[in-house]
Amino acid sequence: MLTIGTLGKKTGTKVQTIRYYEQIGLMPEPGRTEGGQRRYGHAELDRLAFIRHARQLGFSLEAIRELLDLSDDPDRPCHEADSIARRQLKQIEQRIARLEALRTELKRMVHECSGGNTSDCLVLEVLRDHSECLTDHEDIGA
């Protein structure tokens, strides 16, 4: 039987985060000692490890919830899990593409800096300049 702190150490999760996962129903309510402290077994350790691994891969908590539901029911078809993973892959590829475009623009800004003062700073000028802007107003997110 593991305390919450030990479970946290084993999975690289803060104690507060584990309690948070419990609160939102991602982790089950564990058994308690007489005094009311949480105690965990192997099943919980595995579940939390799964969650953390998926988080490291960038899955949202909602996607992880779906994956856990699937994995709790061994008869459901695999393609559901597969399509969640594909969706995730697509998102990540979009983010990479977006960030690469930003990198290009930032590199241009930085390399051309002349070293004077802000009145003729290219960094600021590029930001002020609308004409070279991406003009894609929709997706500003990460």
Added chain:
Amino acid sequence: MLTIGTLGKKTGTKVQTIRYYEQIGLMPEPGRTEGGQRRYGHAELDRLAFIRHARQLGFSLEAIRELLDLSDDPDRPCHEADSIARRQLKQIEQRIARLEALRTELKRMVHECSGGNTSDCLVLEVLRDHSECLTDHEDIGA
């Protein structure tokens, strides 16, 4: 004189967001009509365009605040703006590297999916499997 809605359309910003920027002191308090409605001029349009462009490049609101302070004072040295931009570039490069590692792992998961049901789903198995995990517990962030 522009209404807040027009300003929003011209810059691709939601009305609520403009008011939010005002609230946190990123946009100035504009003039008002008799009836209390906000009215904006060119200076505000330029400032908001600057903010949105910087946001599209991934700068945080705090970084943007610094950049705006710099740009309000034309005598300050350019290298301050330059170093903010370089910092931003470094962050973006880190994010790209991280996402590329995730993409590799996700691709592996997805390509190997056999099409059975979840009891032998590779997606779920990879997530359950700790041994191939990145084991870097620290950086789970974006």
Added chain:
DNA sequence: CTTTGAACCTCTAGCAGGTAGAGGGTGTAC
């Protein structure tokens, strides 16, 4: 058995960067 002290408990509030909705007032065009 008692005492220490680290680890646990609940609860509330906060972070970024907004978004949504309730409930009501304004501005302008017909």
Added chain:
DNA sequence: GTACACCCTCTACCTGCTAGAGGTTCAAAG
């Protein structure tokens, strides 16, 4: 002069945690 799109404030919500206050429990050492 009235429709109705737009504006106003205020509060609460979103994701994914994190921090702190104020108090309790557990396990080991004496």
